[in-house]
Amino acid sequence: MINMFNVTEVYDSSGTVALDGIDLQIEEGEFVFLVGPSGSGKTTLMKLITGEVRATDGTVVVNDFDMTKIKRRKLPKMRRTLGVVFQDYRLIDNMTVYDNVAFAMRVVGAPNREIRKRVPYVLDLVGLKGCEKRLPNELSGGEQQRVAIARALVNSPRMLVADEPTGNLDPVRSLELMLLFEKINEMGTTVLVVTHEKELVNALAKRVVTIDNGHVISDEMGGYFGDDSE
Amino acid sequence: MSFASVTIIMACLIIMGSVTLLSFNIDALIKNLEDRNEVVAFVDDAVTDEAEARALQPELEALDNIMSVEFISRDEAMENFMSKYDSSLREGIDPTVFRHRFVVHLNDIAQMAETKSAMEGVVGIAKVKAHLEYAKAFVTVRNIVSVVSLVLTIILVFVSIFIMSNTIKLTTFGRREEIAIMKMVGATNSFIRLPFVVEGLVLGLLGGSLAFLAEWGLYALITRRVMGTVSNSILSESFFTLIPFKTLALPVLVVFLGIGVFVGVFGGVNAIRNYLKV
Numbered sequence: 356m357i358n359m360f361n362v363t364e365v366y367d368s369s370g371t372v373a374l375d376g377i378d379l380q381i382e383e384g385e386f387v388f389l390v391g392p393s394g395s396g397k398t399t400l401m402k403l404i405t406g407e408v409r410a411t412d413g414t415v416v417v418n419d420f421d422m423t424k425i426k427r428r429k430l431p432k433m434r435r436t437l438g439v440v441f442q443d444y445r446l447i448d449n450m451t452v453y454d455n456v457a458f459a460m461r462v463v464g465a466p467n468r469e470i471r472k473r474v475p476y477v478l479d480l481v482g483l484k485g486c487e488k489r490l491p492n493e494l495s496g497g498e499q500q501r502v503a504i505a506r507a508l509v510n511s512p513r514m515l516v517a518d519e520p521t522g523n524l525d526p527v528r529s530l531e532l533m534l535l536f537e538k539i540n541e542m543g544t545t546v547l548v549v550t551h552e553k554e555l556v557n558a559l560a561k562r563v564v565t566i567d568n569g570h571v572i573s574d575e576m577g578g579y580f581g582d583d584s585e
Numbered sequence: 586m587s588f589a590s591v592t593i594i595m596a597c598l599i600i601m602g603s604v605t606l607l608s609f610n611i612d613a614l615i616k617n618l619e620d621r622n623e624v625v626a627f628v629d630d631a632v633t634d635e636a637e638a639r640a641l642q643p644e645l646e647a648l649d650n651i652m653s654v655e656f657i658s659r660d661e662a663m664e665n666f667m668s669k670y671d672s673s674l675r676e677g678i679d680p681t682v683f684r685h686r687f688v689v690h691l692n693d694i695a696q697m698a699e700t701k702s703a704m705e706g707v708v709g710i711a712k713v714k715a716h717l718e719y720a721k722a723f724v725t726v727r728n729i730v731s732v733v734s735l736v737l738t739i740i741l742v743f744v745s746i747f748i749m750s751n752t753i754k755l756t757t758f759g760r761r762e763e764i765a766i767m768k769m770v771g772a773t774n775s776f777i778r779l780p781f782v783v784e785g786l787v788l789g790l791l792g793g794s795l796a797f798l799a800e801w802g803l804y805a806l807i808t809r810r811v812m813g814t815v816s817n818s819i820l821s822e823s824f825f826t827l828i829p830f831k832t833l834a835l836p837v838l839v840v841f842l843g844i845g846v847f848v849g850v851f852g853g854v855n856a857i858r859n860y861l862k863v
Contacts (some may be wrong), residue, residue: 405769428773428774431768431771431772431773431774432771433771434768434769434770434771435770435771437771439769439770445762445765445766445769447762447763447766458766458770459766459770462767462770462771462772462776463770463771463772464776506770507770510770510771
């Protein structure tokens with residue numbers, strides 16, 4: 356669940372206005388695409404959600420945490436309600452697929468018994484059954500991204516946030532991945548995907564929020580109407 | 586990398602330890618010289634009776650800054666004096682030429698002037714002889730030595746923390762991805778910090794113990810060399826001795842381990858501080 360009211364983000368160092376009066380509500384269980392050209396403010400918006408950046412002005416509430424007032428030591432608790440996926444996967448190269456996923460559970464102090472039960476289940480869910488003992492660099496890009504998704508899901512977050520998850524993948528793998536996100540969404544997790552890829556967005560026909568120049572310029576069901584000339 | 590950290594902790598501790606041990610030795614040496622710097626209080630000529638003169642001892646002992654008071658009768662004083670000279674000169678000298686006297690050692694020679702006048706205030710004491718100028722020189726040297734060693738120690742602690750921190754920073758550079766992922770999935774800062782604290786602790790303990798052993802060897806070597814040279818010279822006359830390492834071993838070990846652990850843990854925590862900000 357995300358509630359943003361009149362959010363402005365000005366970077367101190369350069370004085371750049373990254374976001375200017377953003378209003379955005381995403382309800383529990385929704386599937387939303389966030390689209391827009393480079394430099395439109397997508398990444399800043401993501402960072403506001405993950406707590407990497409604080410809003411200069413306005414209100415940001417993510418999964419019932421007020422991100423404009425949240426204390427630094429409360430951030431870990433907030434982040435456990437969020438699964439994050441990046442374009443470059445961000446797996447740990449010298450850990451097996453299993454350990455990469457289990458790592459996320461160990462970090463939050465989950466008991467071993469639970470880890471042994473939960474990790475195979477999540478790997479099966481993302482379609483990586485049998486890959487437990489392999490290393491990330493032995494996998495294809497699509498498979499590596501699935502490991503990253505498994506890691507994001509393993510702590511049962513309320514919301515999954517993906518920043519250009521298909522940026523490094525070919526169209527077929529990209530579509531497969533989007534269908535996986537759809538499946539995850541249907542199982543009850545809120546999904547927010549940042550992307551450029553017009554075909555994918557149109558194929559899934561979900562709610563699409565377009566931002567440009569720090570403003571929301573459209574928020575509609577079904578397709579990508581923004582400027583795609585990146 | 587951990588080899589580098591241990592080596593740096595060791596190097597800094599050895600330099601620091603050597604400076605401190607040197608200053609301890611200089612301090613001990615000066616103390617030794619100070620103890621020889623005695624103040625002599627002469628009893629008034631009017632007091633001829635030895636028992637009466639001895640009665641002044643408690644009065645002197647009651648004064649501030651007095652370490653010891655030793656009574657020397659005029660007969661003893663004459664004996665001491667005479668023993669230094671040829672027997673031909675001894676003839677015809679009467680003990681009454683000498684006064685009864687007290688040889689006084691002070692706790693702190695920096696206050697020699699005050700103590701001297703206090704002693705002169707005692708009824709029955711005629712005159713007090715004290716080498717104020719020597720006292721001043723000793724105090725100055727001792728002060729300079731302690732200030733220099735303190736300043737050097739402080740500088741070296743900062744230098745070691747800085748180098749240690751940078752060394753660990755290099756090792757953590759490779760793990761910043763891992764730390765970023767941990768932060769992303771909601772690890773608390775203390776959870777992320779723990780392995781670095783443990784690593785710093787182990788490196789610090791290791792560096793501290795190795796530095797202790799090295800310092801021991803170095804000290805033993807230098808002691809042997811120095812004493813070997815000194816014993817052939819005029820300095821051999823008793824007052825020049827180095828503190829044996831055994832009496833210093835425990836404090837040195839404790840301080841080395843303490844600083845090693847402090848530098849290690851602080852360096853470790855400091856090194857990953859930037860990665861924890863996000």
